[in-house]
Amino acid sequence: MHYGYLNGTVAxxxxxxxxxxxxxxxxGYGLFDYFLTYNGRPFQWDWYWERFQNSATRMHLSLPVxxxxxxxxxxxxxxxxxxxxxxxxxxxxxxxxxxSADSISIxxxxxxxxxxxxxxxxxxxYEQGVKVILDDYVREMAEVKTTDYKHVILMxxxxxxxxxxxxxxYKDGEIxxxxxxxxxxxxxxxxxxxxxxxxxxxxxRTVMQLAQEDFEVVERPVxxxxxxxxxxxxxxxxxxxxLPIVQISDLTIADGLVGPKxxxxxxxxxxxxxxx
Numbered sequence: 500m501h502y503g504y505l506n507g508t509v510a511x512x513x514x515x516x517x518x519x520x521x522x523x524x525x526x527g528y529g530l531f532d533y534f535l536t537y538n539g540r541p542f543q544w545d546w547y548w549e550r551f552q553n554s555a556t557r558m559h560l561s562l563p564v565x566x567x568x569x570x571x572x573x574x575x576x577x578x579x580x581x582x583x584x585x586x587x588x589x590x591x592x593x594x595x596x597x598x599s600a601d602s603i604s605i606x607x608x609x610x611x612x613x614x615x616x617x618x619x620x621x622x623x624x625y626e627q628g629v630k631v632i633l634d635d636y637v638r639e640m641a642e643v644k645t646t647d648y649k650h651v652i653l654m655x656x657x658x659x660x661x662x663x664x665x666x667x668x669y670k671d672g673e674i675x676x677x678x679x680x681x682x683x684x685x686x687x688x689x690x691x692x693x694x695x696x697x698x699x700x701x702x703x704r705t706v707m708q709l710a711q712e713d714f715e716v717v718e719r720p721v722x723x724x725x726x727x728x729x730x731x732x733x734x735x736x737x738x739x740x741x742l743p744i745v746q747i748s749d750l751t752i753a754d755g756l757v758g759p760k761x762x763x764x765x766x767x768x769x770x771x772x773x774x775x
Contacts, residue, residue, distance in 0.1 A: 500583070501580050504613070520599060521609060522595060523609075528596035530560070531591060531593045532551040533592070534589070535738070536588055538587070538775055539581075541577075541590065542775060551592055555608075558643060561608065562594075588615060589617045589738075590612065591613050591615055593611040594610050595611075624742060625765065628755075631747055631748075634668055636669075674723060679736060680739055680742075681700040682734055683735065684729040685714075685729065686728070691721060702739070706741060709767045727750070731757075740769065
């Protein structure tokens, strides 16, 4: 059973509810974050809290709990949610604009923290790689993890029709990110990732740190034209870790096979989380 916290109340997730005058419902105003636990410990907790705090500040929402108080809530929910088996869960933080009498003014945000099942990527996707399709789009406030995902939801049919797993955003010839993850290309000993119009992913940051001894890690604009001579491409996120991309729309990356450097970085992050 999964448990959650809502404004001081702890209960099974299906017993928690936010009222209909909340700005998240009326105006789509809210933010979230998501992370996993490994071996009963939150992964990269300090970095996730830093990002959640930054998102709240940019959205003009004041956090009602401190970092230490939130960590205590997280560990309590983890213990409740795993007491009947299992050691690890996904955590979703959701912070909304709160209840608003005039349907526009922020008074007091609502904070929801809840555990979820982890849905791992199928093993064959790591072995064969995935296809994504290009989409001429940049997320508004890309550096904030807002709850506004209507664009990718509206694109779901096009993604399925193309036999793809996601979309890769670009604008004016520059690549930014996928709908829920970051993007990398490999050229020689360089590991290159876009530096603007992106959410600064925690797995992205982890991979860049792990790669420093073996690659020249470069953050800069990545042009669409660079895909033609990229040796490898992959995406990173909490649930994907390092997931190889072998096709982007009609373009096959290199020979269309999962490359050795993507495999190497996947092994590095898998080793890290195994001993977290």
